[in-house]
Amino acid sequence: MRQEIDIQITPDGEVKLTVRGVAGAECLELTQALEAELGIVVERERTSEFYQAAATAAETVKIGED
Numbered sequence: 001m002r003q004e005i006d007i008q009i010t011p012d013g014e015v016k017l018t019v020r021g022v023a024g025a026e027c028l029e030l031t032q033a034l035e036a037e038l039g040i041v042v043e044r045e046r047t048s049e050f051y052q053a054a055a056t057a058a059e060t061v062k063i064g065e066d
Contacts, residue, residue: 005031014064015039024050031061038063 006018015038019027027050035041043062 003030014062017061024052035061035063
């Protein structure tokens, strides 16, 4: 399965990363460098796929001021 990172920047400057096609905690490793460059993670939402060992996992991360 193809790995994807969807990056959304809202009008107020908030950055949201959504990872698809990555199993389990591997998505955290995939976004670690981006998160370090973009700022402080204020919220992390793990989907049910995060807890599965299947090849489809997704995570949404919000970066910016609270």
